[in-house]
Amino acid sequence: MSLEGAPPLGPRPTVRRVSTSAIRANVRAIDAYTGPGVRILAVAKADGYGHGAIAVGHAMVGAGVWGLAVSLVEEAVELRNAGITAPIVVLGGVYANTQALVVGYDLRPVVWEATHLRTLARQARSSGVRCAVHLKVDTGMTRLGVLPGDLSALLEVYESECADVLELEGVMTHLACADEEDDTTSAVQLAAFSEVLGTLRGRGHAPSLRHVCNSSGIVTAAQGHYDMVRPGIALYGAAAREALEIPGLVPAMSVESRLTGLREVPAGSKVSYGHTETLTRDSVLGIVPVGYEDGYPRRVSGRAYMLVNGEPCPVVGRVTMDTCMIDVTNCSAASGDLVTLMGRQGERALSVYTLADWAGVIPYEILCGFSKRVPRLVR
Numbered sequence: 001m002s003l004e005g006a007p008p009l010g011p012r013p014t015v016r017r018v019s020t021s022a023i024r025a026n027v028r029a030i031d032a033y034t035g036p037g038v039r040i041l042a043v044a045k046a047d048g049y050g051h052g053a054i055a056v057g058h059a060m061v062g063a064g065v066w067g068l069a070v071s072l073v074e075e076a077v078e079l080r081n082a083g084i085t086a087p088i089v090v091l092g093g094v095y096a097n098t099q100a101l102v103v104g105y106d107l108r109p110v111v112w113e114a115t116h117l118r119t120l121a122r123q124a125r126s127s128g129v130r131c132a133v134h135l136k137v138d139t140g141m142t143r144l145g146v147l148p149g150d151l152s153a154l155l156e157v158y159e160s161e162c163a164d165v166l167e168l169e170g171v172m173t174h175l176a177c178a179d180e181e182d183d184t185t186s187a188v189q190l191a192a193f194s195e196v197l198g199t200l201r202g203r204g205h206a207p208s209l210r211h212v213c214n215s216s217g218i219v220t221a222a223q224g225h226y227d228m229v230r231p232g233i234a235l236y237g238a239a240a241r242e243a244l245e246i247p248g249l250v251p252a253m254s255v256e257s258r259l260t261g262l263r264e265v266p267a268g269s270k271v272s273y274g275h276t277e278t279l280t281r282d283s284v285l286g287i288v289p290v291g292y293e294d295g296y297p298r299r300v301s302g303r304a305y306m307l308v309n310g311e312p313c314p315v316v317g318r319v320t321m322d323t324c325m326i327d328v329t330n331c332s333a334a335s336g337d338l339v340t341l342m343g344r345q346g347e348r349a350l351s352v353y354t355l356a357d358w359a360g361v362i363p364y365e366i367l368c369g370f371s372k373r374v375p376r377l378v379r
């Protein structure tokens, strides 16, 4: 077992456990779902959705994904410096003064503006290398990408000024509503993307990697798998909503702590900030050294429970910055007992969906939200 992440494992027993075998199993589950001929561009942005980009990046590449995608050039540089040699796509594009890094670290940026093409071509030419790019078309997300109406003008710039050093390896778009119930937008976006491919073909371009689907799209817009899919959250064993889970996923992160003490307190006691809860019986409260600074959301107060000895133990009163109190009256707990905040304990499991529901956020925010104060134990 190795410890990965900046802070050393401290005396405090609050940790994230990350399973690289779960990551590998999830790559296989996605592969099985999309079938042969569809590659995986594994999204490892935001420090691998909080799991540790370097460890999960190595696991994903080892499991056979085509490449990794990150948002930022600096995230890509971190992966390269950690010895990852697989293709890395930079989803956030070529923003100011990143051309030298993009070319120097052999990254594949997403491009959608003439400036991206021109500055990158200049850099590639002066470095004497070719650079592969992925063209992003905005078919309805209205975030990044060239509008279909502006595509021909952009291709004109590519053809006349950049084609000698830039290789149009990929073309992509991003679905805005793939995880919504009653999604009718994805079909419209896929039709627009198909027209875009026609425009490209008409000008003699046939990028070998056409990719559209994030994790939700893999399930809800399956006619858009094309050559490659771009899962993020599925690789970590979850989905935007539980109903959209790809079969066979295994959660890759669990979060646990240990009781650092017990308190016997009488009925009528009011607990934690704001005295939002009053004990209705004589109770045993357990002290759990985790709080909202660690990414355990304060908003779960009054709804959440944690698992001790396989039993659900409600969080009593407000979650504070560093500490929660839980009711262990019924579970014969002892100081030092394992507390599971997210993950499996005995017969029971506490999923990321449950935490997200309690906190009123999406599962992504829970996974990305645990702070660097919570060491990662990577297996």
Ligand SMILES: *Cc1c(COP(=O)(O)O)cnc(C)c1O
Residues within 6 Å of the ligand: 043, 045, 091, 174, 213, 214, 215, 216, 230, 231, 232, 233, 234
């Ligand atoms: C983050 C991201 C993804 C992955 O999304 P998930 O919902 O986590 O699968 C795919 N494509 C782009 C462009 C992204 O920004």
